[in-house]
Amino acid sequence: MTDKKSEGKSIARPEKSSHPERLELIIVILIAVVSVTAALAAWRTSVVASSGSHASRQGMIDAFKKQAGANEDQRKLYEEAGYAFEYSIYLASVEALEAGNDPTAATLALNMREFVLPALQTLAAPLATEAKYQNPDGSYDLEERRRDLAAETPDLSGLDPQASFDQAARYSSERRLLTSGAIMLVLSLFWLGLAEISGSTLRVICLVVGSSIYIFALTWLLAVEAGFILLS
Numbered sequence: 001m002t003d004k005k006s007e008g009k010s011i012a013r014p015e016k017s018s019h020p021e022r023l024e025l026i027i028v029i030l031i032a033v034v035s036v037t038a039a040l041a042a043w044r045t046s047v048v049a050s051s052g053s054h055a056s057r058q059g060m061i062d063a064f065k066k067q068a069g070a071n072e073d074q075r076k077l078y079e080e081a082g083y084a085f086e087y088s089i090y091l092a093s094v095e096a097l098e099a100g101n102d103p104t105a106a107t108l109a110l111n112m113r114e115f116v117l118p119a120l121q122t123l124a125a126p127l128a129t130e131a132k133y134q135n136p137d138g139s140y141d142l143e144e145r146r147r148d149l150a151a152e153t154p155d156l157s158g159l160d161p162q163a164s165f166d167q168a169a170r171y172s173s174e175r176r177l178l179t180s181g182a183i184m185l186v187l188s189l190f191w192l193g194l195a196e197i198s199g200s201t202l203r204v205i206c207l208v209v210g211s212s213i214y215i216f217a218l219t220w221l222l223a224v225e226a227g228f229i230l231l232s
Contacts, residue, residue: 023203023204023207024196026207027192027195027196027203027207028196030192030207030210030211030214031189031192031193031196033214034185034188034189034192034210034214035189037185037214037217037218037221038182038185038186038189041178041181041182041185041221042182044178044221044225045175045178045179045182048171048174048175048178049171049175051171052168052171052172052174052175053168055164055165055167055168055171056164056165056168058164059161059162059163059164059165059167059168060161062159062160062161062164063161065156065159066156066157066159066161069150069153069156069157070150073146073149073150073153074146076149077142077145077146077149080123080124080125080126080127080128080145081127081140081142083120083123083124083127083128084124084127084128084140086120086124087117087120087121087123087124087128088128088138090112090116090117090120091117093109093112094109094112094113094117095109097109097112126145127140127142127145128140132144133145170228170231170232174224174228177220177224178221178224180220181217181220181221181224184213184214184216184217184220185213185214185217187213187217188210188211188213188214188217189210190210191206191207191209191210191213192206192207192210192211192214194206194210195207195210
């Protein structure tokens with residue numbers, strides 16, 4: 001009888017010890033899963049940060065290019081305007097000389113119309129040569145010429161630095177949110193590691209806390225990715 005009881009006890013002991021072993025196995029598996037998830041989150045955060053830096057850098061490059069193009073257009077516009085203004089002065093002088101009865105003045109006007117005015121008109125072209133740039137009061141439509149100069153460089157006029165800056169801002173927001181999720185995964189690993197070294201009662205509590213944080217962090221990360229995919 002004693003042997004049978006002792007055999008029964010020896011059979012029952014493995015069943016009691018299997019529960020902690022299964023719990024420990026679950027903890028180890030969860031730690032591995034959370035570690036892989038944390039690594040993926042860190043990788044994704046790095047990719048987003050890199051994309052944000054690239055978008056910001058592209059925005060700055062586009063802004064510099066566009067500003068340089070605008071500065072060159074402005075320089076050319078004022079150069080043409082200066083020659084056009086000088087042309088207008090000489091043209092008025094020639095017309096005034098031609099309106100007089102002085103033969104010497106008429107000869108001077110003829111020489112100016114033949115040699116001086118064509119050269120100035122060439123330098124002031126097309127501002128001083130095309131009718132669309134002429135205002136009724138005799139002045140020049142500089143804004144119309146500025147628009148035409150910008151249209152001559154479609155590669156620069158088509159640049160949109162603000163779009164790149166907005167994209168960089170979106171990447172920055174996504175990076176911050178992903179970083180928050182990664183921090184939660186680290187907290188989950190902390191609690192799961194605590195569960196691995198704790199006693200039976202505290203182990204279950206730590207396991208529940210760590211698992212809950214992981215589920216929340218995973219939901220957070222998936223929601224962040226889904227949200228920014230829809231916004232893009």
